[in-house]
Amino acid sequence: MNSQQFNSQILALSDKMFRLAKSILRSSEAAEDAVQELSMKLWEKRNKLDDVENMQAFTLRAMRNLCLDTIRQRHDEDELPAEMEFVEPNPYEQVEQSDLAARVREMIDRLPELQRTIIRMRDVEGMELSEIALITSLTENAVSVNLSRARQKIREKIIYEQKRVEETVWKR
Amino acid sequence: METMSDLLEKYFKGETSLAEEQVLKNYFLSGQISAEHELYKALFDTFEEEKQNNATAPLKMVADKQSSGKHIWIKTLSYSGIAAALILALWVIQPAKQSDTFAIISGRKIESPEYAQKYAVAKMTKVNSMLRSSMKPMRSFSTVKKGLEPLRKISETKEKIEDIKNKVQF
Numbered sequence: 381m382n383s384q385q386f387n388s389q390i391l392a393l394s395d396k397m398f399r400l401a402k403s404i405l406r407s408s409e410a411a412e413d414a415v416q417e418l419s420m421k422l423w424e425k426r427n428k429l430d431d432v433e434n435m436q437a438f439t440l441r442a443m444r445n446l447c448l449d450t451i452r453q454r455h456d457e458d459e460l461p462a463e464m465e466f467v468e469p470n471p472y473e474q475v476e477q478s479d480l481a482a483r484v485r486e487m488i489d490r491l492p493e494l495q496r497t498i499i500r501m502r503d504v505e506g507m508e509l510s511e512i513a514l515i516t517s518l519t520e521n522a523v524s525v526n527l528s529r530a531r532q533k534i535r536e537k538i539i540y541e542q543k544r545v546e547e548t549v550w551k552r
Numbered sequence: 553m554e555t556m557s558d559l560l561e562k563y564f565k566g567e568t569s570l571a572e573e574q575v576l577k578n579y580f581l582s583g584q585i586s587a588e589h590e591l592y593k594a595l596f597d598t599f600e601e602e603k604q605n606n607a608t609a610p611l612k613m614v615a616d617k618q619s620s621g622k623h624i625w626i627k628t629l630s631y632s633g634i635a636a637a638l639i640l641a642l643w644v645i646q647p648a649k650q651s652d653t654f655a656i657i658s659g660r661k662i663e664s665p666e667y668a669q670k671y672a673v674a675k676m677t678k679v680n681s682m683l684r685s686s687m688k689p690m691r692s693f694s695t696v697k698k699g700l701e702p703l704r705k706i707s708e709t710k711e712k713i714e715d716i717k718n719k720v721q722f
Binding site for chain 1: 563564565566567570573574591592594595597598599601602603605606607608
C-alpha cells in the first residue's frame with residue numbers, strides 16, 4: 381500500500397476512528413492520541429494491508445482493541461465501571477446538564493463499553509449489523525441483542541427524566 | 553402500513569433496518585413531530601450532533617511526512633549531484649583564468665595549483681592525526697563509564713529494597 385492508498389483508505393477513516401475512540405475512552409485528547417498511534421502503527425505495517433478485505437472493519441476493530449488495551453494499561457480511575465447504572469443528577473449536575481442533548485449523551489456514555497460502542501456504530505455511523513459484528517468479534521445476533529438492550533436502557537432513562545421534569549413542574 | 557409509533561417500537565427492540573432508521577431520523581429532523589414522540593427528539597439530535605464530532609489532528613500529514621522521509625536520500629543525492637556538477641563546471645572553466653588564480657601560503661604567493669593542493673592535503677592530514685590523539689581520552693572515559701555500570705545497578709537495587717521495606721512497614 382503506497383502513501384496515496386494509505387491516505388484514501390485509512391486516513392479517510394480518521395473521523396470514524398476518532399468517534400469510536402472517544403466513545404470508549406470518553407476523552408477527546410485521549411481519542412486524538414489513539415488515532416495518531418493507530419495511524420502510525422498501520423503506516424508501519426502498510427505492506428501487509430493489501431490483503432485486508434474490509435478496511436473499515438479492520439481499522440475500527442484495531443482501534444477498539446487499542447482503546448481497550450489503553451484502558452487496561454492505565455487503570456484509569458476516571459473510567460466508569462462497565463455496568464454502572466444511570467443515577468439521577470444532583471442539582472449542580474442538573475444546571476450543568478441543562479441541555480437535554482448533553483443529558484442523552486451522558487446516558488449513552490454511562491452504558492457498558494460494548495453497548496455504547498454498538499449503539500454509536502449503528503446510530504451515528506449507520507453501520508450494518510454484520511460489519512459491527514466483524515469489529516466487535518461478536519455474532520450478528522449478539523450485536524442485535526446488545527443494540528436492543530442499549531436502546532431500551534436509553535429509552536427508560538429518557539422516560540424517567542421526562543417524568544422527573546414533569547413532577548418538578550407540578551411541584552412549582 | 554406502519555405508523556411512526558410502530559417504527560419507534562421496532563427501533564427500541566433493535567429490529568429496524570438501516571432504511572427504516574433513516575425514516576425515523578428524517579422524521580425527527582423534519583420538525584413536524586407528534587407530541588407523544590417529542591421526548592425522543594433529543595436522542596436523534598444527539599446522534600446527528602455526534603456525526604459532526606471529528607478528529608482535529610492534522611492526520612494527513614502522517615503519510616505525507618513519512619513518504620517524504622522515505623525519499624530523503626534520493627533528494628539529498630539529487631542536490632549533491634547538482635552541487636557536484638556546478639563545482640565541476642567551475643573547475644572546467646577555471647583553466648582559462650589560471651594565470652589570475654593564486655594562493656597566499658605563509659605570506660608567499662603560490663601560483664601552482666599542484667603545490668597548493670599538496671600543501672592543503674598535508675595540513676588536513678596533520679589536523680586529522682591531532683583530532684585522533686585528542687579523542688583518545690574520550691574513549692577511555694567511555695570505557696570507565698561502562699565499567700561503572702554495575703555500580704549504578706547496585707544503587708537501583710538498593711532503592712528498590714528501600715521501597716519494599718517502606719511498603720512492608722505500612
